[in-house]
Amino acid sequence: MEEPLLGEKKVVKQSGEARLIIVDTTSDVREDNDTDVIVTGSHGGKVGGDYLSKLNVKGVISNDAGIGKNNAGIASLKILEEHGIPSATVSSMSSYIGNGTSTYEQGKISTVNEIASKLGIVVGMSAKEAADKMFEALIQETK
């Protein structure tokens, strides 16, 4: 599959205030995304975890960036878990980093935090299915 085009923030699904959003970079997430599940092209490192937990988003799928030294590529999962936010990463070999649409369309889950695990998200699942599970849980919560 070819690399999908880079783009702006995309709304993939919406139900009431809850949305499933795609971004190429986590830095495009803002205060008004506090009712959203975020699928990002960025790595899952600490810097993104700190930022997204502060914004209180409702779920995150990012790129594991090859996991790397001290598991730095997935450090955000623990941070988000501590804030009660489900999070997972896709393998950097399954999708194009920096490209949120690729994360969503092509990504295969490589790691999950405890909260995502409780939603039935498992390693090997498609990012789309994992994002759906986060989104469905969010809708149930807000009902």
Added chain:
Amino acid sequence: MVKEVHKIARQSGERRIIIANSATSINESNKNDVVVDGSHFGRNVGEMAFNAGIRGMIGNDAGKGLDNSCIAGLKVLEEHGVPAAAVSNMSAMIGDGTSTYEEGEISAVNEAAKKLGITVGMSAKDAADKMFEAA
């Protein structure tokens, strides 16, 4: 995250080596700078760096990934003659610019960086120095 106070590793007149955790914090005010950052070096990061007009850049190879997409930004900058290199994600912690600078080992270079004598296996610090001296 977008707003970040950059560390200055070296300065000579208007030229600087700056350290950033995220490439998204770079803008036109960095046009005289060699940037060492913690981000992956995907295509979108290459475009951000080019738009900011920086003099050189060192990022994280994020394990290189699908179709080398994690270092696709090297090519973007090469097309504009800007030296760029990446450090191995096993040598430095992604998202941490200081780790890139202090611990990083070069794993990929573009043609413009190669011309400055930057090679795979070199420390990120040495590579940044070479970009700085040429800037």
